[in-house]
Amino acid sequence: MNNKQIETIRHFNRKYTQQLGILQKNVFNSEISWAEARILMDVGYMKNPTPMKIAINLDLDKSYVSRVINKLNNLKYIEKKDTKKDKRTKLLYLTNTGKQVVEQLNINSDKQIQLIIDNLSNEEQESFYQSINTLNQLLEKGGINHVEN
Amino acid sequence: MNNKQIETIRHFNRKYTQQLGILQKNVFNSEISWAEARILMDVGYMKNPTPMKIAINLDLDKSYVSRVINKLNNLKYIEKKDTKKDKRTKLLYLTNTGKQVVEQLNINSDKQIQLIIDNLSNEEQESFYQSINTLNQLLEKGGINHVEN
DNA sequence: CAAAGTAGTGGCTTTTGTCCACTAATTAAT
DNA sequence: ATTAATTAGTGGACAAAAGCCACTACTTTG
Numbered sequence: 641m642n643n644k645q646i647e648t649i650r651h652f653n654r655k656y657t658q659q660l661g662i663l664q665k666n667v668f669n670s671e672i673s674w675a676e677a678r679i680l681m682d683v684g685y686m687k688n689p690t691p692m693k694i695a696i697n698l699d700l701d702k703s704y705v706s707r708v709i710n711k712l713n714n715l716k717y718i719e720k721k722d723t724k725k726d727k728r729t730k731l732l733y734l735t736n737t738g739k740q741v742v743e744q745l746n747i748n749s750d751k752q753i754q755l756i757i758d759n760l761s762n763e764e765q766e767s768f769y770q771s772i773n774t775l776n777q778l779l780e781k782g783g784i785n786h787v788e789n
Numbered sequence: 790m791n792n793k794q795i796e797t798i799r800h801f802n803r804k805y806t807q808q809l810g811i812l813q814k815n816v817f818n819s820e821i822s823w824a825e826a827r828i829l830m831d832v833g834y835m836k837n838p839t840p841m842k843i844a845i846n847l848d849l850d851k852s853y854v855s856r857v858i859n860k861l862n863n864l865k866y867i868e869k870k871d872t873k874k875d876k877r878t879k880l881l882y883l884t885n886t887g888k889q890v891v892e893q894l895n896i897n898s899d900k901q902i903q904l905i906i907d908n909l910s911n912e913e914q915e916s917f918y919q920s921i922n923t924l925n926q927l928l929e930k931g932g933i934n935h936v937e938n
Numbered sequence: 939c940a941a942a943g944t945a946g947t948g949g950c951t952t953t954t955g956t957c958c959a960c961t962a963a964t965t966a967a968t
Numbered sequence: 969a970t971t972a973a974t975t976a977g978t979g980g981a982c983a984a985a986a987g988c989c990a991c992t993a994c995t996t997t998g
Contacts, residue, residue: 641906645918646899652921652928653809653902654830659932660806662848675985681803692945699811701987706947708985728945728994749802750795757790759931768927769794771920772801778917779804782908824954841976853955855978877963877976 663752667745671715675700677745679708680734683718684742689732717741812901816894820864824849826894828857829883832867833891838881866890 668677678698683689686697691709695702709732712718717738720730734742757765817826831846832838840858844851858881861867866887869879883891906914 641914641918643899646902648925649902649918649921650895650898652925653898654834655925655928655932657806657809658847659928660802665848673984685803690945691947695945698807699814702945703947703949703988704986706945710947726945726995730946746799749799750792753795753798753802756928756931760927764927764931765790767923768931769790769798771923771927772798774916774920775924776797776801776804778909778913778920779801779808779905782905782913782917783804783808822953839976840978849954850956851976852957852978852980855976857954859978875964875976879977 659756663749663755666752667748669741669744672712672717672741676708676712679705680712680717680738681742681745683712683732684734684739690729691732692729694732712738808905812898812904815901816897818890818893821861821866821890825857825861828854829861829866829887830891830894832861832881833883833888839878840881841878843881861887 664674668674672680679694679700682694682697686693691705692702694700694709695705698705709718709720713720715737716735719733719735721733723729723731757768760768813823817823821829827847828843828849831843835842835846840854841851843849843858844854847854858867858869862869864886865884868882868884870882872878872880906917909917
């Protein structure tokens with residue numbers, strides 16, 4: 641991999657995060673902010689989510705995560721349950737309301753994605769998807785910061 | 790483009806921003822924060838950068854950008870020059886120091902990219918690059934929020 | 939069992955940004 | 969051409985997002 645190629649990747653990173661940043665502002669609702677939405681969605685996606693695992697996964701401070709989780713808990717979006725194995729940790733669950741909110745966030749997110757690809761032809765859309773798919777697989781292998789079970 | 794495909798893209802967005810978020814924390818130096826670095830780099834990348842264009846490009850409030858630019862100006866990273874055409878706007882330039890800082894930020898950024906692709910084989914790296922390259926081109930066409938000259 | 943480490947929490951601070959009002963300059967409308 | 973409406977940049981005040989540190993309760997290691 642030469643410098644020119646690295647530079648292309650850097651360019652993509654800049655451009656794509658910028659675009660996502662703009663889109664994400666339209667994703668979350670008035671109840672919760674983007675960071676809070678990210679954490680909520682992570683509770684939905686993770687296998688056995690605990691505050692600590694989420695903090696590591698999203699690279700956020702654990703005290704910040706703790707506060708956000710309390711807020712989400714007050715909103716009745718998630719529940720905290722003590723574990724028997726380790727009395728320090730708490731397992732997190734989405735409530736039914738929480739699941740609905742996550743679902744809505746995903747719908748909003750998908751709409752924003754559509755905004756980008758709607759400008760592309762069918763062939764280009766397919767090409768877009770294939771590239772993303774490839775990157776997903778490569779990230780799965782090469783990516784950093786895997787948080788397991 | 791079906792739902793399954795959209796979902797794959799959403800998954801990528803989540804995963805990739807997460808990875809980038811982690812990496813970016815290792816990019817900026819002690820003098821300036823990440824948001825400040827973003828603005829500084831934008832001054833370097835844009836054609837005829839003005840505070841307003843940067844605010845639009847990064848989707849930031851203009852008063853915030855104004856303050857950051859003043860800080861970067863105090864650090865002697867950038868210069869503000871009045872334009873003759875429109876006396877309201879100020880054109881921004883990197884100083885030599887500023888160019889060095891941007892260069893260093895890019896180097897740091899590249900190192901972080903290397904961290905990801907180092908885990909991949911040569912073929913996979915090539916594949917990674919090709920996908921990124923395709924996405925760059927498609928974003929150029931389909932993307933939103935183009936800020937021109 | 940003592941020592942070292944870990945999960946979660948709260949107080950406090952910094953970073954990041956928003957909102958508003960204002961000035962000076964530019965552009966549009968009459 | 970003069971007035972009216974917009975626009976770029978700035979500063980004050982404030983709010984939201986996130987980080988740092990110290991602490992408690994619990995667990996793991998030796």
